[in-house]
Amino acid sequence: MKRILVTLTVCATLAAVVSCEYDSPEIRFQQTTTFTNDYSKVIDALRDQTLTISQKMDLLADAMKNQTLTLSEKMSLLEEALKNQALTLSEKMDLMAKAYENGVLKYEELTGKLISEIKAANTGMTEKLDAIKRAVEAQTTDLNSKMDFIGKALDLIADTAEKGFDKNAEASGLVKAAIESLKGSMEKKLDAINDAIASQSATLSDKLILIKGAVDAGLVGENSTLGLVKKAIDALNSTAGTANEKLDAIKEAINSPSSGLNVKLEAIKEAVAQGLVDVTTKQDLILAAINSSSSYSFTKDELLEVGDDYLLVDDAFWNANHQNYEMVRALKDLIPLSLPTKCKFYFKQDSGKYPLSGYEDTSFYGPLYEEGKILRVIQSSSELILAVNLQTESNNPNLISKNGHSCYFLKKVYRSCYYVFHVGIGGYAAGKKLKMENMGSKDNFAVKSEYIEYDFWSEAVATKLGVWGFHDLAYDPKVHPNRSKEFIIIEDK
Numbered sequence: 001m002k003r004i005l006v007t008l009t010v011c012a013t014l015a016a017v018v019s020c021e022y023d024s025p026e027i028r029f030q031q032t033t034t035f036t037n038d039y040s041k042v043i044d045a046l047r048d049q050t051l052t053i054s055q056k057m058d059l060l061a062d063a064m065k066n067q068t069l070t071l072s073e074k075m076s077l078l079e080e081a082l083k084n085q086a087l088t089l090s091e092k093m094d095l096m097a098k099a100y101e102n103g104v105l106k107y108e109e110l111t112g113k114l115i116s117e118i119k120a121a122n123t124g125m126t127e128k129l130d131a132i133k134r135a136v137e138a139q140t141t142d143l144n145s146k147m148d149f150i151g152k153a154l155d156l157i158a159d160t161a162e163k164g165f166d167k168n169a170e171a172s173g174l175v176k177a178a179i180e181s182l183k184g185s186m187e188k189k190l191d192a193i194n195d196a197i198a199s200q201s202a203t204l205s206d207k208l209i210l211i212k213g214a215v216d217a218g219l220v221g222e223n224s225t226l227g228l229v230k231k232a233i234d235a236l237n238s239t240a241g242t243a244n245e246k247l248d249a250i251k252e253a254i255n256s257p258s259s260g261l262n263v264k265l266e267a268i269k270e271a272v273a274q275g276l277v278d279v280t281t282k283q284d285l286i287l288a289a290i291n292s293s294s295s296y297s298f299t300k301d302e303l304l305e306v307g308d309d310y311l312l313v314d315d316a317f318w319n320a321n322h323q324n325y326e327m328v329r330a331l332k333d334l335i336p337l338s339l340p341t342k343c344k345f346y347f348k349q350d351s352g353k354y355p356l357s358g359y360e361d362t363s364f365y366g367p368l369y370e371e372g373k374i375l376r377v378i379q380s381s382s383e384l385i386l387a388v389n390l391q392t393e394s395n396n397p398n399l400i401s402k403n404g405h406s407c408y409f410l411k412k413v414y415r416s417c418y419y420v421f422h423v424g425i426g427g428y429a430a431g432k433k434l435k436m437e438n439m440g441s442k443d444n445f446a447v448k449s450e451y452i453e454y455d456f457w458s459e460a461v462a463t464k465l466g467v468w469g470f471h472d473l474a475y476d477p478k479v480h481p482n483r484s485k486e487f488i489i490i491e492d493k
Contacts (some may be wrong), residue, residue, distance in 0.1 A: 005130075039073045046080050053086055056277070064102045074104045077273050082117065089121045093131040097138050099126050107139045111149040115156060129170060129307050136174055137181040143192040144199055146178040147206060168209075168257050175213030189219055194297035197231045207258035208267060208417055215260065229266040237274055241312045246276050255477075257292045261333050264289040278461070286334065294330035303331070309338050309368045310474070311386070311410040315399060318408050331386060331410075333354045337369040338411045339419065340458055340470035342484035345374075347429035348437065349491075356452070356489055358427025365421065367411075367475055374423050381417035386410045387460055389473035395461050397469060408467075409474045416459040418444075421487075424451045435492035454487060 042063055046056055049185070063069060063077050078099050082092055096113055100104045114135050118128050132153045136146050150171060153217035158167045182189045193214050198206050211228045236249055248269050254264050254314060268285045271277040277285065286306045291297050321327055343365040346353040356362035365375050388397045389409040400407045425434070425447075434452060436445040442457035460468040472483055 005341070016130065033447070039069060039077070042069075042077055043080060046077070046084075053091065055085075057091060057094065061098050064095075064098045064104055064361040071104060074099070074102075078104065081343070082113070088119060088413075089127050089131050090121050092117050093134055097134065100138055107145050110138065111135055111145075111153070115149075115153055118153065118156060125157065125161060125165060129174075133177055135176060136178045140181055140183040141192075143178060143182060143196045143210075144202075146244060147196055147199075147201055147202060147210065150174045150178065151206060154481075171209055172216070172259075175209050178218045179213050179217040179219060186219065193228070194231060196234050197228060202235075203252070204232060204236050204267075205253040205256045205259075207235070208253050208256070208263050211263050212259045215263070225263055225266055229263060230270050233267060233270040233274055233276070235275060238260065243276070247281065248484075250276060251285065251288070255292055261289060261293045264292075265334070290330055293308065293333075296327040296330055297322065298327075298330075301405065304405055304407055306334050309335050309411060311335060312400065312402050312407045313410060315397070315406045315408050318467065319465055322386075328386060332384060332412050334405075335412050337384070338413055338459075339365070339367050339369060339375075340411075340413050341472050342367050342475065343375075343421065343456070343487065343488065344484045345420075345421070345423045345452075345454070345487045347427065347434075347490070348488050349428060352427050353486075353488070356426070356429055357424035357429075362424055374421050375419055376422045377420045378414065379418040379420055381414040384412060385415045385460065385468050387413050387415075387473060388463070388467050390461060390463070390469040390471045390473070392471060395463055397463060397465065397467065398474065400474075411470075411473050412472075413460070414458070415468060416457075419456045419458060421454045421456065422448075422451050423454070427488065429491075433492040434489050437488040437490050445490045452489065456485075456487070465492070 022116060042059065045051060045059055051059075060077060060081055064074055066074075069077075078095060081087065081095055083172075087095075093114065096105060096110050100107065100110045114131060120132065121128065132150070135153075139146060139463070154167050154171055154174070158165065161167075176346075179189065179193065182192055184192075193210065196202065196210055202210075207231035208229070211225055211232065214228065215225060236246060240251075242446045253259070253267060265286070268277065268289065269284055271285075272279070272282050282307060283300075287298060287300065287303060290303075302314050302317040303311065304314065311334065313331075345356040345363045357363045362374065365373055369375070369378075387410065389411075390396065391398045397408055400409055434447050436443075436454065439445055440457055444453075446453045458470075460470055463469055473485060
């Protein structure tokens with residue numbers, strides 16, 4: 001470090017850092033020139049009280065890039081700077097990021113130092129979370145390292161957080177940022193996610209947060225989460241541990257509010273499929289999953305069973321609460337969209353009824369809505385409702401006994417809409433002029449070149465209790481193997 005006193009009318013800049021002072025009675029400018037290729041002089045400059053924080057930051061940034069300083073010297077300069085109590089956490093994060101960018105720090109060293117600084121910093125939660133986010137975004141290749149750091153950093157600040165701090169919500173946002181900051185193609189990013197999910201060190205809860213982050217970052221769609229969830233459960237199932245330990249891991253993941261409900265439900269299904277969870281435990285987990293994301297807290301005496309596309313609820317509970325929007329919204333999230341009934345298209349002749357397309361599987365549509373089947377689109381739809389199953393001979397709800405409760409069977413359907421079917425013409429119907437038999441007054445029928453288009457109008461019934469329902473919603477293949485809405489097509493002579 002060398003100091004040159006000169007009398008000037010302006011303050012001249014000779015290198016990276018300059019300080020100017022006034023000395024009376026005449027104006028004298030003291031100019032400090034720093035040399036970043038001289039380790040001892042940089043140390044002196046860092047301890048120079050006449051330099052501003054900004055000047056020292058610039059000096060260090062240059063030093064981190066300097067090729068003449070050794071790695072050991074650069075590390076010592078960084079350690080010297082981090083001792084400066086005048087530096088904010090954000091400024092220290094800037095220095096560490098520069099050191100990481102220039103190969104002075106490994107990522108594990110950067111995050112380790114940042115955690116130490118967070119622990120010691122007397123600063124607000126916003127600045128701490130910002131520093132964590134910037135550290136996550138600084139490294140662009142190793143998702144496992146990012147996830148490990150996020151967990152450690154959030155555990156640290158959660159211990160001292162003020163009331164209202166939502167660790168799970170912050171984790172979800174940070175994981176999304178971690179995924180978005182990954183470099184490379186979409187395939188490489190998905191590979192990184194798969195590797196992190198397969199990690200034996202991550203908890204199932206962490207893996208579900210990771211899956212939600214992938215969905216939030218737009219890397220996978222809602223319907224693509226099952227494969228990721230399956231891998232997460234596979235990783236859990238392949239680890240050592242008792243059945244109780246694995247069940248505890250699943251319960252901990254389901255109780256966490258950080259993952260989306262759809263991800264949790266897929267995890268429960270996969271755990272059941274792999275034999276980690278029995279049917280009774282499945283219901284308990286579903287109850288915990290919905291309560292972790294709902295403002296309404298359900299009990300076992302209200303929500304008695306969740307099937308693949310139906311709910312069983314206590315009838316008194318439903319009669320009293322079916323107009324509670326938040327409660328109904330939460331229940332709707334538990335099951336997929338259904339049709340009020342199965343739909344079969346037949347070509348009728350004197351000799352009998354035959355599948356319109358010539359094949360049963362392409363003339364039939366089940367009650368669960370699936371894209372790419374013969375149901376092409378749903379049009380003019382009104383609100384989605386949870387409809388009750390009505391008695392065949394009346395419009396009263398059909399009651400089912402379950403665990404000592406009188407229950408309603410519910411499905412998620414449109415209150416009213418057109419179901420537009422495209423059904424291939426084949427078998428006995430091929431080459432014939434066709435028409436619909438007993439078509440509904442609001443329905444539409446048209447014959448195209450190789451298929452028929454049938455627009456079927458469906459509308460729920462309002463019961464005296466105020467709930468909406470449909471007949472034959474509850475389909476039991478053992479009791480009613482052929483129950484369906486039959487659409488009969490005949491030859492138009």
